[in-house]
Amino acid sequence: MKKKIDEFKIYEKHYEQILKQVKSDPYAESLGIQLTKFEAGFAEAMLEVQKHMVNAYGTVHGAVIYALADHAFSVACNAYGKTSLGVSTTIQFMESAKPGDKLVARATEVKRNYRTGFYRIDILHGQNLIATMEAVSYRKDHYFIELDEQV
Template identity: 90%
Template sequence: MKKKIDEFQIYEKHYEQIYKQVKNDPYAQSLGIQLTKFEAGFAEAMLEVQSHMVNAYGTVHGAVIYALADHAFSVACNAYGKTSLGLSTTIQFIESAKPGDKIVARATEIKRNYRTGFYRIDIYHKQNLIATMEAVSYRKDHYFIELEELV
């Protein structure tokens, strides 16, 4: 009989290794996204909107908001060391932001099982909710960290 894996224990035991992996995202880094909080099933990331990140109307481009939300989602769903991929997302844009504004995405795990994870990502400028995203992850069998005791 296979032993059930306690993924929270994996998160605690391998925190540094997992954190190093999820933080090392070249695309997020190229945008200036900073990972500000990392917990089991939760992530917060921040971005200061630059002048080249706006649309024709002078407000932050939706793709930039999405990239910030997607990074927070990626970090939250990979927090247990198990390779997880985005399966689907739905985003609603509520308000805009401008160059110089600091926007923050907070990804919260709603439910997770063996194969899927469900997340809500809220994006804020100060206390104003500017976008919200629902996301589903697909959880592969593979752990991206070394887990000798599970083999």
């Protein structure tokens, strides 16, 4: 019988290695997205909206909000060092934002099993919920960190 892996122990033991990997996102960096919190199954990222990130109506382009949410989702679902890929997302936009606004995305793990993970990502401007995303990840057999022993 195969021993069940305690992924929380992997997260604790390899925190720095995992953090280094999930922070290394050239696309998020190019947008100015900053990872502000990182925990097992949870991530928070922040973006200050720039004037070039707006649509024809002067409000933040939905793709920018989506990119912020997707980055937080990616960090949260890879928090255990196991390669995880987004397979499905649904986002609802509720309120607009404009240049100068600081947006925060909070990705929270709802449930995770061997092969899939389910997440809710809230995107806020201050205390105002401006968008929300539900996301599903596919969890591969591969760990992107070096596991030195069975955990």
